[in-house]
Structures are given as structure tokens and as C-alpha cells.
Amino acid sequence: MTFLVPFDGSALSEGALARSSEYATVHDERIVAVSVVPADAGYAEEKGWIAEGEAVDPERIAGELYAQVTAIAPEADFRWIRTERFTPPGKIVREIRSVAREVDATVVFIGSDNAGRLVNSLSSIASGVTSTGGPGEHYDVHIVRSPYDE
Numbered sequence: 001m002t003f004l005v006p007f008d009g010s011a012l013s014e015g016a017l018a019r020s021s022e023y024a025t026v027h028d029e030r031i032v033a034v035s036v037v038p039a040d041a042g043y044a045e046e047k048g049w050i051a052e053g054e055a056v057d058p059e060r061i062a063g064e065l066y067a068q069v070t071a072i073a074p075e076a077d078f079r080w081i082r083t084e085r086f087t088p089p090g091k092i093v094r095e096i097r098s099v100a101r102e103v104d105a106t107v108v109f110i111g112s113d114n115a116g117r118l119v120n121s122l123s124s125i126a127s128g129v130t131s132t133g134g135p136g137e138h139y140d141v142h143i144v145r146s147p148y149d150e
Contacts (some may be wrong), residue, residue: 004105004139005076006096007033008047009065012111014072014148020109021073023142029106031076033069034099037061038087058082072148105139112143 003020007013017033024031037044037058044050049061062080069078081095100108 001027001106002030002032002103003107003109004096004100004103005031005033005109007035007065007069009035009049009068010047010111011147012144014068014111015146016109016111016142016144017069017072017076018148019142019144020107021076023107024073024075030103031073032099032103032105033073033076033078034096035062035065035078035080036083036092036095037065037080038083038092039085040087043087100139107140107142109142109144111147112145 003024005013005017005020007017017031020031023029037049039056039058041050041054041056044056044061045052045054049064050056058080062082065080066078069076079099081099083091083095096108099105
């Protein structure tokens with residue numbers, strides 16, 4: 001089995017990674033953390049990856065996300081995907097679902113603060129990742145509502 005964690009560096013994605021690490025330890029499973037980094041300054045500012053007006057450097061951002069991942073779950077594999085500027089809606093979800101198929105994910109751990117309602121916030125990838133996919137997308141979803149607490 002493989003546990004997949006979409007990771008954007010937020011407290012909730014950190015919580016999802018920590019929870020997947022706890023489960024992986026007990027079940028002796030592999031963890032893959034995946035980050036999608038659009039070359040879009042607005043998106044990067046919204047995520048807190050860069051300061052307002054700062055140039056987007058996807059490699060630097062990916063390096064910082066990798067450092068966060070290894071600090072929480074040193075056993076996790078890390079993948080990052082660079083996408084074009086002005087990434088169309090749904091592109092990030094498609095990239096994550098593609099990695100889920102590629103690694104044959106059995107559980108996807110998602111940090112979401114609106115899991116008690118519906119998982120469909122515009123700022124969340126959760127609704128797209130949790131929706132029923134096409135052939136080959138057979139994974140359970142573990143929604144984490146608690147931020148990472150060292």
C-alpha cells in the first residue's frame with residue numbers, strides 16, 4: 001500500500017502528513033507527499049510561499065516544501081510538479097490524481113478545515129481529490145481537520 005499526501009506547506013497539510021506517518025509506522029506502508037507548484041505569483045502569495053511582489057522560483061519553493069516534509073516525515077518520498085502560470089481550475093487536482101494512480105495509492109490523506117461540512121471550498125483541492133474518479137482511481141480518503149502539532 002501507498003499513502004499519498006497532497007502537501008502545500010499549510011498547517012492542515014502538515015497535519016495530514018503527520019497523521020499518514022503515524023499510520024504508516026503502524027502498518028509499515030510507504031508515504032508519498034506531492035506538491036504542485038504553479039509558476040503563478042498570485043497563487044504563491046496566497047499559499048504564503050513568497051512575499052507580495054517577490055518573483056516566483058518554483059525550485060526554491062519545492063525545496064522549502066521538501067524540507068517541511070522531511071522534518072515531519074523523514075521516511076516519506078517527495079514529488080513535486082511544476083505547472084504553468086495561470087494554472088486552469090482543476091489542473092492541480094488532475095496532477096494529484098495522476099500521481100495517486102501512478103503510485104497506486106490506497107489512501108489519500110487530505111488536510112481540510114471544512115470537512116465537517118462539505119469538502120468543496122474553492123481554495124481546497126479536497127473536493128476534486130475525494131470525488132469519484134475514472135478507471136484506476138481506487139483509493140480511500142482520510143480527511144484530517146487538525147493542524148500539525150509538534
